Amino acid sequence: MTDRKNKNRGTSNGEKPADVRFVRVPSIAERKLGTDYVAPMRLDPRVLEQMQTTIKGLEARYGDTLRDQVRTLLTLVEPACGGDTEARGRLYAIVHDMRGLAGTFGHPMVGRFANSLCSYVESAGMDAWRDDTVFRFHIDAIREALDSPGADPAITLETLNALQKLIAASAAERRRMG
Template sequence: MAERTVQVTPGVGAGGEAYEIIKVPNTLAAKAGGFRADRVDGREVAALIEKLAQGYPDLVRAEVAQLAPLWAKARSAEGDKRCEQELFRITHDLAGQSTTFGYPLVSAIAGSLRMLIEGGAARRERAYPAVAAHIAALTEVIRLGIKGDGGSAGKQILLSLHAAVVECLPR
């Protein structure tokens, strides 16, 4: 197990000024478990990503299907914080993973929705239409199986979502 304590060594410089040398443990090496990038075959990684990409639409469909019910609970009078956290988790994952699997439009929409959630949209009624528009857009993009950036339709979707976000900003 890697050493987890920070070591602080005080000293005095040539001009009489005090300083400290702080040695922070390298916990990343322990977490990597002997992994070394120079031992990875890029072709194997590409094949694995391709295999994962084949099942990605089903995974995304299941995740996106959870958004509307979670949003309804998060914005309710009781304001279920766990639902808000789950919304953030799903949108964070979609924003981070989707481009890797060929869905940058999903990534862009999810990233924008994540920022709304993170910004407290569940407690700002003015943001409700923007969140609903994002969820509807994700649902449609997945239903239609739109890969890539969606071309001109994708650009139009992102422009309309941007307008919805601007509309919910305080004036």
């Protein structure tokens, strides 16, 4: 056993201490995400609670923002599908924001419907804008999800499945038309 004076020089009986080597084991996140991964710092639970309170407060206001955005989307569909590139850009930007923010602020199905529409535009490219049907059905689904937040999840998932079938039918039609 070492005493306080000798703890860094050796053992109390004069033996040389064993070599000590520290081995750093990478975390699971580092193994999956690479060595550039930086672990998030731990937050004080009081700060986390304050953040959650802030998000809850923003949630109510975000619902109103979403309703305004749905009205804007409905006015943008016709010009966007008619060739107006500015309307296309605005429509896509709004839907893209919905895709990213809706789930955070308590509207996960709005986010899923918006994701479906964004994915359609991203995969179909310019062909997406030939017909407004897919856009209108997605916007109607978003509006319905906002108006009926307590809707049966099975029904909303069935709506999402129906939208995916509509997208598939639209893609098949585009292929057929050449």
